[in-house]
Amino acid sequence: MFELDETLSAVETAVRGFCEREVEPHIAAIESGDASGFDVLRRFAVGFGLGEALGAPMRARASRLRTGGPARAVPSPETVDGRGSANPGIATVVAKELARSSPGLALCLLSNLGAAATIGARGDADLIERCALPLVTLEKIGCWALTEPGSGSDAFAMKTSARLDGETIVLNGSKTFISNAPAADVLLIYARLEDPGGDRADKQRIFPIVVERGTAGLSTGAPMRKLGMHATPTGEVFLQDCRVPRSHLLGDPARPARELAEQTLVAERVMVVAMCLGVIERCLDDALGFAIARRQFGKPIAAFQLIQQKLARMYVARENVRNLMLKGIWLQREGKGSEREVSAAKWYATEAAADVALEAMQLMGGSGYMQEYAPERLFRDIKLWTIAAGSSEIQTLTIAKDLLRARGFSIDLAGGYRADGE
Template identity: 40%
Template sequence: MDFRLTPEQEAVRQRARDFARHEVAPIAREADEKGEFPLHLVRRMGELGFLCGPVAPEYGGAGMDYVSFALVYEELGWADASVRGFLAVHAGLVSLCIRDWGTEEQKRKYLPRLATGEMIGCYCLTEPNAGSDAASLETRVREEEDAYVLNGEKIWITNGNIADLAIVFATHDPSRRHRGISAFLVETSTPGFRREKMPGKELGHRASDHARIVLEECRVPKDALLGQPGEGFKVAMSALDHGRLGVAAGAVGLAQACLDACVDFTTTRRQFGRRIADFQMIQATLADMAAAVEAARWLVYRAAWMKDQGLPTTKETSIAKLFATEIAAKVASEAVLLHGGRGYSNEYPVERHYRDIKGLQIYEGTSHIQRIIIARHLVGKG
């Protein structure tokens, strides 16, 4: 077993680290306060080869392996969950999904533009009555001679208001559950595609764009079908396998950011005439944080490495996502405590990380759903 990164992987990590620390982290607080996604970073991520990281160069991608891409997510997660979340959707759920399921024409048409940031992607699965139970979605598709016509409502769609291309999941017949679903590539300029900001103010990911999308007689050409008719649920789940790795790696980055902040803070803050890092209770907390972050990191790298070997990784990715997001939530909570009153204010980034991590436990399958996936691999489906 060789745990060392290759020189190519080290180089990608360095590129991502430089970008995250010098271009993302310095503006993360302002973006969070304003509630605006820093759109100029999209083209930059394109120049850096991140937007279609694992896609082959012939389609505009950087052709990187999944370990490298996990490192990109980790570094971005260290700086800002909203920017990392953008990438997990744009690349993990959209670009890789088109790579896996698209026809040659669809790949040539969309992947190069997604790779530069000329186009932004979003993934439209969740609906008011279909969240964890995605097979119960109600958005309908009607097949006509020369078109598919979509009607329905999607919510919580990351990048939804800024996207040029949406992968939309719709059913031909709700009684057929997952077998009745198809996936469609819908350009967001298509008449009948309406979008607006989600109501309410989010707990975290405040710089992310989250949309409610209404499809009203939204007519797309026959060649907008992604995969075969009735294969949409498989398309959706395979995309989530890619996206979840991004969420898990992002959680590792977020937890590492909390640990780094705590080491800095506890070695400078003094109480009772000593650095607070000199108190054993603080040291124990830091040590537990470090152990948890390392364990999560290696679960993520293992899942990414297995993907690189072409092995099935659904269970391993779910284990990585479950463990990494749960420990990151604990680490972020401890980090706020270790910062005392300062941790309660957005003067310090741990406050934002503490709010953001909750989203990672929810999207792309909640922690409950990850447990269901893992348990199904252990004991089968009843």
């Protein structure tokens, strides 16, 4: 449990080699917008056979749907290995190694695979073939859109609405801060399904709905300017009487569907822990090399105990986050794990990764402030994860909520509480 198995070690070595050869030389151009991160990821998808590895169970499901067989939901991409059997670690290790070079590229891939997973598991055969499979190979770009201008942490208070109208669904609303949106061909939009006789603010009737580029009423904004994650464009999505076939609504309109969004968020948080580990490992490696090479006061700075302390602190963070990632893989494999555990891991790993990247910058002095060295970019990129996919504050509240519930004390994220017997 405390180390990668043989398959995952081989994946780690192979992806690191790819990143050193095919990613690192292009990072500066991707960061400045002179090269496309999507092109690099397409080469990655071909090189590692992602279409086969992650697409096989989706293709099998599509074929069962066409022949009228039982349409079991497929495992999400992060749980499938090249043979189509469960290996929860593969996508996790890929995310770690990509993030070691570029968390922005890892975010691009995560956004594509997140949309593909939901469509692959819930869509009909047409949607799987037209949307999910090309997302896995990056022939199409996808995004996953939950956040709105008025609802971020309180994501399920969203206003974007979906109305059933015969065999179509009509969408109205807007989304913001959506990764990949400016370039997306396939947009997975979360919307509240209107229930004419029901509660308009019902937080359970949230459904993912597939909208393809070119659909009348859909538009996206220009890429937003931001601190980091420059390899992934971020933007707004606008829906004005945007009409899609009813089959694009994933899930059963008669049943509450909020858990579909929650499952994707949990899967995303596991991947985020892996990305944090990639950043921490890279910062520690670079800091070690720098500390030995850089001389001040007549000796390598590695000889100074304050520098040694920084290296030791980075190593402790690496050990803790590595154990959290390995435990995450094990929990997925065993089908165990609570939201509290995932929240604890996400909160700790993201804060630790941002701290370690800053510590590596400090250790490198003026060089650490320069773009020539990786830590300043890794810091700007990884800082996102203390905010997105549930901020550190929201993870903290989720943990406390679970701990207190076990003692008969219920809290909600809006500050409300109820105690047994009160």
